[in-house]
Structure formats: C-alpha cells, structure tokens
Amino acid sequence: xxxxxxxxxxxxxxxxxxxxxxxxxxxxVLSALSAQQGLEILEKETINLVMSDMRMPExxxxxxxxxxxxxxxxxxxxxxxxxxxxxVVLKALEDNTVKVYLFKPWKNEELMETLRQIFETxxxxxxxxxxxxxxxxxxxxxxxDAYWEIIRAMDHESDLSxxxxxxxxxxxxxxxxLRLANSAYYGARTGSLHKAVTYIGLKHTRHLxxxxxxxxxxxxxxxxxxxxxRLWKQAxxxxxxxxxxYQHHLNHKMPENNIPAALLHNIGVMFLLGHFGxxxxxxxxxxxxxxxxxxxxxxxxxxNTHMEAGGYLLSWWNFPFPVVEAALYHxxxxxxxxxxxxxxxxxxxxxxxxxxxxxxxxYDGYDDRVFDYLGVNQQHFEKSLESISxxxxx
Amino acid sequence: xxxxVVDDAPLNLHFVTSILHQTYPxxxxxxxxxxxxxxxxxxxxxxxxxLLDITMPEISGLDLLxxxxxxxxxxxxxxxxxxxxxxxxxxxxxxALGANxxxxxxxxxxxxxSRLNHAIxxxxxxxxxxxxxxxxxxxxxxxxxxxxxxxxAQAALVHSEKMAAIGQLAAGVAHEINNPIGYVSSNLETxxxxxxxxxxxxxxxxxxxxxLEKSEHIPSEALAVQLADSYETQKLGIIMxxxxxxxxxxxxxVQRVATIVKTMRNFARxxxxxxxxxxxxxxxxxxxxxxxxxxxxxxxxVIFREQDEIEVFCNQGQIxxxxxxxxxxxxxxxxxQEKPERGRITIGLGRTEDKANIIISDNGPGIPREYLxxxxxxxxxSKKVGDGTGLGLSISYDIIVxxxxxxxxxxxxxxxxxxxxxxxxxxxxxxxxxxx
Numbered sequence: 001x002x003x004x005x006x007x008x009x010x011x012x013x014x015x016x017x018x019x020x021x022x023x024x025x026x027x028x029v030l031s032a033l034s035a036q037q038g039l040e041i042l043e044k045e046t047i048n049l050v051m052s053d054m055r056m057p058e059x060x061x062x063x064x065x066x067x068x069x070x071x072x073x074x075x076x077x078x079x080x081x082x083x084x085x086x087x088v089v090l091k092a093l094e095d096n097t098v099k100v101y102l103f104k105p106w107k108n109e110e111l112m113e114t115l116r117q118i119f120e121t122x123x124x125x126x127x128x129x130x131x132x133x134x135x136x137x138x139x140x141x142x143x144x145d146a147y148w149e150i151i152r153a154m155d156h157e158s159d160l161s162x163x164x165x166x167x168x169x170x171x172x173x174x175x176x177x178l179r180l181a182n183s184a185y186y187g188a189r190t191g192s193l194h195k196a197v198t199y200i201g202l203k204h205t206r207h208l209x210x211x212x213x214x215x216x217x218x219x220x221x222x223x224x225x226x227x228x229x230r231l232w233k234q235a236x237x238x239x240x241x242x243x244x245x246y247q248h249h250l251n252h253k254m255p256e257n258n259i260p261a262a263l264l265h266n267i268g269v270m271f272l273l274g275h276f277g278x279x280x281x282x283x284x285x286x287x288x289x290x291x292x293x294x295x296x297x298x299x300x301x302x303x304n305t306h307m308e309a310g311g312y313l314l315s316w317w318n319f320p321f322p323v324v325e326a327a328l329y330h331x332x333x334x335x336x337x338x339x340x341x342x343x344x345x346x347x348x349x350x351x352x353x354x355x356x357x358x359x360x361x362x363y364d365g366y367d368d369r370v371f372d373y374l375g376v377n378q379q380h381f382e383k384s385l386e387s388i389s390x391x392x393x394x
Numbered sequence: 395x396x397x398x399v400v401d402d403a404p405l406n407l408h409f410v411t412s413i414l415h416q417t418y419p420x421x422x423x424x425x426x427x428x429x430x431x432x433x434x435x436x437x438x439x440x441x442x443x444x445l446l447d448i449t450m451p452e453i454s455g456l457d458l459l460x461x462x463x464x465x466x467x468x469x470x471x472x473x474x475x476x477x478x479x480x481x482x483x484x485x486x487x488x489x490a491l492g493a494n495x496x497x498x499x500x501x502x503x504x505x506x507x508s509r510l511n512h513a514i515x516x517x518x519x520x521x522x523x524x525x526x527x528x529x530x531x532x533x534x535x536x537x538x539x540x541x542x543x544x545x546x547a548q549a550a551l552v553h554s555e556k557m558a559a560i561g562q563l564a565a566g567v568a569h570e571i572n573n574p575i576g577y578v579s580s581n582l583e584t585x586x587x588x589x590x591x592x593x594x595x596x597x598x599x600x601x602x603x604x605x606l607e608k609s610e611h612i613p614s615e616a617l618a619v620q621l622a623d624s625y626e627t628q629k630l631g632i633i634m635x636x637x638x639x640x641x642x643x644x645x646x647x648v649q650r651v652a653t654i655v656k657t658m659r660n661f662a663r664x665x666x667x668x669x670x671x672x673x674x675x676x677x678x679x680x681x682x683x684x685x686x687x688x689x690x691x692x693x694x695x696v697i698f699r700e701q702d703e704i705e706v707f708c709n710q711g712q713i714x715x716x717x718x719x720x721x722x723x724x725x726x727x728x729x730x731q732e733k734p735e736r737g738r739i740t741i742g743l744g745r746t747e748d749k750a751n752i753i754i755s756d757n758g759p760g761i762p763r764e765y766l767x768x769x770x771x772x773x774x775x776s777k778k779v780g781d782g783t784g785l786g787l788s789i790s791y792d793i794i795v796x797x798x799x800x801x802x803x804x805x806x807x808x809x810x811x812x813x814x815x816x817x818x819x820x821x822x823x824x825x826x827x828x829x830x
Contacts (some may be wrong), residue, residue, distance in 0.1 A: 013643045017577035020584045020640065023632060055569060057692040082572040104576035108583040 003119065004046060007031040008038040008064065009053040009080070014104075018051075021108045027115075035064035042072060049076040049115070051102075054085045062088050065097045069318075076118055080104060094203075094257050096318035100339055120337045121328065125312045129303035134312060150213075154206050163202070164194040167209065176212040176236075177205070180263065183240035207259040214317070215263075218270040224281040231270050234354050238262040240388070241350040241357075248384055249376045250346075258343050260319065261326035265347045268310025268327060272298070288361040295331070307331065333370055345370040353385060395421040395514055396439055400432050400455075401447040401476060410445060410476070410501065417507050429453040436462065441471060442517045443510065445497075448477040448484065456484075456491060463492035470520075472513035476501075552792075555785040556715060563718070566688030570654055574647035581644045588637070591628035598624040657681045660714065670822060673710045675750055676700050679741055682717040686725060693729040694737035694756070696721070704743055706750045707822045708798055716790040716802075720754050720814045723786070727758035727812070748820050749800070755813040761806040769804060794818065 005027050007018050015031045022029050030045060032038040035056055041047070050068055054061035065077045079101045081089055092098040100118060102111060150173070153166040168174045174193055181196035181204075190196050197205050215235060219228050242262035246254040272280045283301060287294045295305040310327035322340040326347040329335050333344035352366045371378045397414060401407045407425050414423045426435055429450045436444065444462075448455035459473060475488050475496040488496055494516065497509050602617045625631065660681055683696055690696050706713075721739065728737030742753040761769060768774045772788040794802040799819050806812035 011573055011577075013577045013647060014573060016639065016643055017580040017584065020636065021580060023629070024587075055688075055692070060692075082569040082576075104572050105579045106576060108580055 002026060002028055003048040004028040004030060005115075006038060006041055006045075006047045006050045007052075008033075008035060008050065008056075008061075010034060010056045011053075014053070021112070025112070035059035035061070038064060039067065042068065042075070047072070047075055049078065049119070051078045051080055054079055054081040054088065062092050062097060065092065069097055076122060078102065078114075078118070080106065090257065093320050093322075096320055099321040114339060117337045117339050121311075121325070121339075124308060124328065124337070125315055125324075127304065127308070131312075134309070134316070150209055154202070154209065158202065160198045160202065160205070161194050163205065164197045167197070167205075168193055172216050173209065173212050176216065177208045179236060180208050180212065180239055181205070183236075183243045203256050204259055207256075208263075211260045211263045214267065215270065218267075218274045224273055224277065227273060227281050227284065228270065230358075230360070231266060231273070234358060234360065235263050235266060237354040237358060238265065238347070238350045241353055241385075242346060244384070244388065245346055245350060245374075245376070245381075249381055250374060255322075257320040258322050258326075258340075261323045261343050262347050262350050264310070264314060264319070264323065265326045265330045265351065266306065266310065267313060268306035268308070271309050271313060272302070272306055276302070293364075331365070333367060334373075341373065345373050349374070349376075349381075353382075357385065357388070395443070395517065396424065396441050397421055397443045397445065397510070398424040398426060398432070398435060398439065398441045399445045400426045400429065400450075400458075401445075402427055402429070402450045403447075406447070406476075406499070410506070413501070413503055413506060414510075417510075429455075429458055432458055433462065433465075436466075436471065443472045443474065443513045445474050445476055445510075446493075448475055448479065448488075456487060459488065459491045459493055472517055474509055474513055551785060552789050555789055563685060563689070563722075567654060567658060567685070570688045571651050574650045578644050578647040578651075581640050581647075585640060585644075588633045588640075591630065591633060595621075595624050595628050595630055654684070657684050660710065670707055670709050672705050673708055673713065675704045675706055675713075675743055675752065675818075678710065678714055679717060679743060679752070682714060682721055683741075685718055686721050689722065689729075690725045690739070694725060694739050696739045696741070698741045698743075700743050702745070704745050704750050704820075706818050706820050708818060709793075712793045712797065713818070716793050716816070717752070717754075719786040719790050720816075724754065724756035724758060724812070728756060731759050745820075750818045750820055752816040752818070753813060754816075755811060757811040760808045760810050761804065761812050762808050766804060766806060770802070 003026075005022065007015055007029065008031070009015050009018075010033055012033065015033070019029055019031065030041055030047070032041055035052070036059060038050070038052070042050075050065065052061045052064055056064075061079055061081070065079065068075055068077055077098055079089060079092060079098045080103075081101055082104050089098065089101050093101065100114060102114060150163075150166050150170065154163055157163050157166075167177055178191075178193045178196055181193075181200050182190065190199075200208075215232060219232060239262045243254070246252075269284075273284075279301075283297050284294070287297050295307070298305045307328050307330065311324050314327050315321075315324045322343045325338055325340050326343050329338050329344045330347045330351050332338075333341060333348040335344075338344050348367060349370050352362070355362050368378070371381070395418070397418070399407060399410045399414065401410065404427060407427060411423055411425050414421070422439070424435065424439055424441070426432055429452050432444075432446075435441065446455045446459060450458075453461075455475060455477075459475070462471065462473065472494045473492070475493045476499060477484065477496055478499040480498070485496060494513060495509050497506055598621060602621055605612055605617060606614075679698055679700070683690075683698065686696075721741075724739050725737075728739070731737070737757055739754065739756045742751075742755075744751045744753075765774075765776060770787050770791040772785055774788075791802050794800045794816060801815075801817040803815045804812060805815065
C-alpha cells in the first residue's frame, strides 16, 4: 500500500533535503511551502502523514496541525522543530495535536526509522476487526459528555480550590483522584482533596480526572464487578509504582504528558471485560489457570488483544502518543515499533511489580532488560518496594 | 582642657595657678618655672592654653612665643602673655609674634578669668570646627563611594539589559542558524549515500572495462544491460540531476550561518567600552535588520530606504544596540496587535550638514499621548511584568544623547504608528565642542 506524505515548511531547502532523503523509499511525497498550501493539498489528496515545521509566517505549525487534527483526524501528525519552540511542542503533545516531534537538525536514518515505526503502529491500531468492535460498542463513552462539568471547570478555572470543590461533587471520581494524587506524595498521605490537588497542580489533576472518568465509566458496567475492582486496584498501584520509580530511582522528572501511562495501560482489559462481560471474564480466568498467554487467547477469540484495544481507545480519545504506546507495547517494551521506549519500559516494569505485590497471577515473559535500559538496579528497586504499604489498596 | 602657666616668679605662679584651680576645677592645670622646659611640656601634655610671662631669665617670653609659633599654628595653642609692662610696642610685638591676648600684672581675677574664658572658647570653637570639617570630609568620602557604586550598578544594569536583549534575540537567531544546519547536515548524509551508489556503479563500470579488455566472448549487449541495470537500480539518473542543486543548497546554507554569526559577533563586541570609530551606518542598519529577521519575518515587512553611504564617528556596538532596540520595539508592537495583515516598518537614512539622520517608522498601534513623554524614563514600560526590563529606550537615549551628543525623539499617536527620529553628529562631538 503506497502511503502519501505531506511535507510543510516555509524553506525550500528544507523541503528539498527531505525529498532527497525520501527518494529511496516507497512513499509518495508531496510538499507545501505554507500551512495554507498544505491545507489545499489535504483537500484534494489522500494524505497518510503530515510533517510540519513549527515557525512559519501567517499560520504556524501548531495552528496548522490543530486544523488537520480536526478535519482529518486519521492523518498522522508529526512536527519537525527547532529547539526554541519547546513549550509549544510539549503543549502540542499533550493535546495530541502532535503525535511525535523531531528536532532540527535531524539524522536522516532516525527520521526514516520514526516514520517506519509510527506507520507500523498505526497499521496495528487500524486493523479492521478492532475498529468494528469498538465502533459497534454502543456504550463507548465520550469522556467529555460523562464528566463535562468538571472538565469545563478545569478549562475555565485556574483556582485549584474551586476545581477541587467541583471534583468533590462526584464522590466516585473524588475518591479515586485523591487516592491517585496521594501517590505523588513522598509516602505522605492527605485526606484533603483540596490539598492533594494544590500539591500536584492543574495539569496533573486534569490527567487524573480524565483517566478516572474513563475507569469509572467501565467500572460502572454491570459485568464482573470483582474482576473490575481487581483491575482498578492494579491500575492504581501501577500508577503509584510509576511515581515511586521516577521519584526514587530515575534521575529525571516524569514527563507530564506521560502521567496517565501506567494508570491506563490496561484499559483494554477493562474495555473487553465491559463489552464482552462474562465471556471475557472466563477467558481471563482460564488463561490464568492454564498459564496460557492471554494475548493468544484474546486473538483467537476476538482477533485482537487487549493491548491493541487499549491503544486504539486511547488514541481515539486523543491521549498523547506515548500513553498510546504504553498501552500497546507494555508487554514488549523493546518492540522495534516503539518510539518512546522509556515509557514502555517503565510501564512494563510497574505492570510486573503491581501484579506481584497484589498477589495476582503473573505473566510469564517479563523482560529484564528494562532495568538496564532505565538505569535502575533490580535488587535495589525490589528492596525499596518493601516500604510501599498496601493498606490503601484494599 | 589643659592649661599651662609659665612664670619664673614662684609667687606669681602660685597665685595664678590657685585662681585657675579654683575657677576651673575640671581642667588640668600645669605650672612651669623654667622657660627651657616649656616647649617640651607643651608637646607632652598637649597644652591648649598657655599663660606666658614675658620677662624671664634664660629665654624671654617673647622668644619663647616666637619659637612656639614657628612650630605650631594658632589653632592648636592659645597663648596669653602675662606682663607687668605697660608698653604698647611690646603688646604690638606680642601680637605680631602670634600671641592671642595679654593680661597685665598685677592680676585682676575677673580680668584673668575672662581672658582665659575667651581663649578657652576659641579652643573649643577650633575643636568644633575641626570636628565639623572632619565630619564633612567623611561624609564626602561616603558620597563619593556611593556614587561609584551607583555608577557600577548602572553599568551592570546596562550590561544586563543588553544581555537580556541578546537572550531574547538568541532564540530567534538560534532558529535562524538551526534551519540551515538542519538541511546542510541532511544533505551531507544524502550526498554520502549518493556517493555509495555512484561508487557501486563505478565499480560495475570497472568490471565491464576489465571484461572488455580481456576481450573474451562476452556479448557487449550483456555488458550494456548490466551497466544500464546498475544505473537504474542505483537511481543514478536522479542523482546526477540532483547533485548540482544539492551542492548549491548546502553551500548556501553554510554561507547563511556564517553571515549570521558574523553579525552577532559585531553586536557582542565593544558597546561596553566607549571607544569610537568610523562606522558606515548603512551596514549597521543592515546588520540590525538581519539580527531581527527571525522576529520580523512573520509579522512585518522591513524596508530600508538608503541612498548614499553615510559614515559616522561613533561606537558601533552602542549605536547597533539602539537600532536593534527601536526596531525590536516596533516589531513587538506590530506583533502584539495580532492583525492578519503584515505590518510595515520603514528605515530612512539621510544627512543634514554635520549630522546623520536615521528615521524608523512603523504602522503599528502607536503610543498613547500620555505615555509619549515618559517612554525614555528608566523602568517605564507598557509591557506586562516580567516582559522586558523597561530600560531599553532609556539606555538608548543615554547612548545617543549623552554618549554621542545626538538627539532622539519619538512622534506618535494612538492608531497611527510611531516614528523614532535619531540625529547623530558625524564627527566626534567632544572634539566639536572643544572647537566651539
């Protein structure tokens, strides 16, 4: 299948250099010297991927890709940017305006590799059986509808205490957010949502509200209540371990865009459970008992796995691309298609230990290379888990 | 207060001393009968008031008076002569030699004490005056020191304003450099892969050549097909067409970076020192425009109407700083308007007699009248807190007016853009002042 790329940059030489490098590939390459020209091309041609510069006269890259996201949501959006635009780029990642960004100057091979990887991931996400299931899932929520008041408050309000009071109106969400926000504390705990929200800040709160809204929705379904409860515990503990990993074992701050990665990595399981109910619950338990690979069973039964389901949902809901990868590749963090390896490695790690700590049946093929990759000592990490009390996981 | 009485007659000495003890119990009273010891005593005891008999053996009071006055000023020692004589000439001599006063013998207590009081008051006044002067000197030193600190602080502020301005521009300049580096580096990688393909083809040619040389019975068509295939697979047709363009793009990119770096160097240089030299204003204006190209190119057209080349004796870094400051203000003002149409900034350069005239005008939002008189005040700004230091224009004003003897004025009305008018003396303004 021939894919069409659209390059947008106001400098001819940049376009030419990119065209040269893409010459050897099977991609069909179109180019535009301005955002406006780019939009005109998008109207006439079927484009699979857009790669745009940030700084352009009249309409800049962020504005342009935003329009592309609205009008052509299935087009993969990449930004090629200079270092001075870091703030805008992070914002663009957060609202999924941009899936992946590359810096200028770029290395030809890396750029090509990124294009390959993202196309392959999207092939996986767009595999037809899944689409059908999800589009037919009648209860599939749009999160904004379900919790629109809180989301709206967060958009218009910058006073965290007011936001806290909005959240408190929905006790189900409030208790979840409080519990998850406490994970960010250095082991301390607070009973006050207001305090917790003030501590973690607006962005983080936003992430938690969205994520708990999704989880809460699936939990509300009537199927397999206890299994759902188990999934929520595992998600919350993963989230907590993810924070623990960054705070105590990694040398740098957790990228804010990745906050929901651990929390939602198994959302696919919740979805399948919610949709297929008892049928899927049975499959889960059988896989546990007979020590079968869950994915094999899922593929046999439904054609797709929970990872693909989760990845597709998160992508559909416009979560940042690293969070989508966390859902897709948390069992295979070093898959050749992975672009944000740090996230997949970290989630792979916390997935393993959250299962272990909760006494849940363990998946067999854990990859120990994640420790080396993240620069974490395994014994050291396992020892530090002793300090994690599981009371609140009840 | 220390008082010394000198008289060779013990009775007199005793008489005077006892009066003094009575009247001034708080002061130190010394007595001396031997004139030769007087100088030593005066120095050792730091005497303030000396009561000196005139008629004495060995050294007369007058000689002693002369000798003392040669060594000490009248500020430090009050000398009152005691005398039984009644000779006006003597009195005149006393005064000429530096005595402060005299008392006639036989002593009248009231007279003696009143003369002494007078002398004591004089000493006290001297002391007060000395203290006052000392205090003023200290105060002056303090002021001088504070002044130096203020000057240093001013220099630091100016420097940091310049750094802040450079920092602001640095992001734009970094982008300007980054873009060409991006495609230069990519093109070189591409060129590398082209070379590999060409090398492959050349090897094939060599093989064919060798085969032909051995002139074995290999049909030439087969060889031709082999070469043609290789040419196709290696996409050499496309490569050959592209080579020239690739080299041109790459060289142009490198050239762009070199120009930008050169311009930045010019601005980083000098400016901090006040050295002046002959500067071609046209070039300086072009450089300023280039520095701000990344800021301006998305919001406004910047047009330089130049006719003649005008050279001026000035500090290149400082005048450059002024131009960048004013231009940047215009660009920011237009950008903040957020109008869809591009703005327009015009720079004019001209000359009148002995002055060069630079005019920078824009069609931005203009400056409200109530601000217009204050825009050159330090720290005055209409920008938000944290955005800029508010020092740019005041420093520009200082540079043009104080450091170069020129003039800087702004004309504007809300909604009708702004015009900044710079006049610079062509010759060193200090020289021309001296000529006047």
